[in-house]
Amino acid sequence: MKDWKTQTWFGHDVDAGTHRNTELEITESYSGRNITIPIRVIRGVEPGPTVFVTGALHGDELNGTGAIRSLLANPEWGPVRGNVLAVPVLNILGFERHSRYLPDRRDLNRCFPGNASGSMATRMAKVIFDAIVLQSDYGIDLHTAAVRRTNYPNVRCDFKNQACKRLATAFGAGVVLDGRGPKGAFRREATAAGCPTIVVEGGEVWKVEPSVLECMTRGVVNVLKELDMMDGEPELPEHQVMLRQTKWVRAERGGFMDMHVSPGSTVVAGQPLATNSSLVHEEHNRLEAPFDGIVIGMSTLPAVQPGEPVIHLGKLSSPRRAKFVEKHTQADDMQRTTQEHLSTNIQVTEPMD
The missing domain is CATH 2.40.50.100 (RNA polymerase II/Efflux pump adaptor protein, barrel-sandwich hybrid domain)
Known part of the structure; x- marks a missing residue:
């Protein structure tokens, strides 16, 4: 475990009990300028696990972005114990173009854990994986349905992985689906690397839907409570459907x-x-x-x-x-x-x- 009093995140020293907005350089533009993704590091006063919360891995899926921004809008929100790495937009290149994909039409969510000498997509995936996933103990990845579809809020995880199933149940959605995810998917490869990760699906692309946002924000807080990073008990429905x-x-x-x-x-x-x-x-x-x-x-x-x-x-x-x-x-x-x-x-x- 890193020294708790002061830790270095993305090139900046961040003291326990504070938060800092920073950026992660993921690639370069055609003009050679650095392309970065914004991240807020939120540190608890006491030691605990590190959890990443990501949105817009597909650049047009914005309900997760809205949920993370809603949590960050409260300057008092954050863990008592442990760290939260909040990433409202993971696929910044797709986000800038209102697109699910990267400019070369590759799906970033099929490129993990990445390759430092591969395509642009796999190079980006490698940077993200090393800087965020491998520095975290758990992960929550927020998604929506693909274009021209909508999803009833549900959590997806590998039921055989007890740590993932624990997070999925604690999130508190009414529906939980079993599955590892496809090869190269963010949550599958993160889990395989020792960082149990769940995916949350809800709503449509290109919008922030209030009811889905509420489900996602409550779910993130529920997981932090389950991990004893925040005080209190998770707010769970009386019954959850395990599919x-x-x-x-x-x-x-x-x-x-x-x-x-x-x-x-x-x-x-x-x-x-x-x-x-x-x-x-x-x-x-x-x-x-x-x-x-x-x-x-x-x-x-x-x-x-x-x-x-x-x-x-x-x-x-x-x-x-x-x-x-x-x-x-x-x-x-x-x-x-x-x-x-x-x-x-x-x-x-x-x-x-």
């Missing part, structure tokens, strides 16, 4: 979709999810739930072609289980409010007989 299997229900025909469910809805096998019809409303086909489940993501673009993803379902064990989940979702103020807010971005209609 091991998910499936995208895809369009069978081209046309215009009338949605019958919204993010966070619970469904039973055979229940209508969406109806696909022509532009003059001649019915083509109806998409039905392949199993009992919960809607964890969906398209916000009603026009589809064959094979395009429409509804992302997490599998539940039975219709009884679906009713149980719905009951507890509606009983939790944050989940109910989030579900109501996200549903306003999608036109939901009753299926026609």
Whole structure:
């Protein structure tokens, strides 16, 4: 462990119990100028773990950026014990272009742990990984759905890693998904390097949604409380859904979709999810739930072609289980409010007989 009284972070000495805004140089521009990402180092008075909290690893996913900024807006906020490395925008090049990707169209979230002599993306990943991940004990990475989609807030982690599962449960989202993540993904490679990391998904690109922001800010505070970095107990829902299997229900025909469910809805096998019809409303086909489940993501673009993803379902064990989940979702103020807010971005209609 570094000396606690004064530590050096990103080239600056930061005393215990203080915070400092600094920057990390990640690459150079075409003109040879340094390109940096802003970071706030927040240090507790007492020793403890170091946790990084990152947003906009995909440069157009801004709910995490909004959540981190909301926490930083309070000058009194921070850990009593340990350090927080707050990074509102990790992919600054994508952020500047309102793009998920880097200028060379590479996905930074497939380039970790990086390569010091590789492509621009892998070089950036190497700098970020060495300077942030390898200096941290735990990580929280905040995301949204991809373009033209929305996600009901959920946490993703490797259930086989008990430290990750502990963080995911403590975060306090209503839905937790099992999975390591793809090769080269930030959270997978960070966890493999000894820094247990979770991913949080919620909402859409290009916006900061209040209900998603509230879920994310509460979740970050919950994790810090769970790690004894802040005083108090995590604020958890009465029930959390632990999902091991998910499936995208895809369009069978081209046309215009009338949605019958919204993010966070619970469904039973055979229940209508969406109806696909022509532009003059001649019915083509109806998409039905392949199993009992919960809607964890969906398209916000009603026009589809064959094979395009429409509804992302997490599998539940039975219709009884679906009713149980719905009951507890509606009983939790944050989940109910989030579900109501996200549903306003999608036109939901009753299926026609």
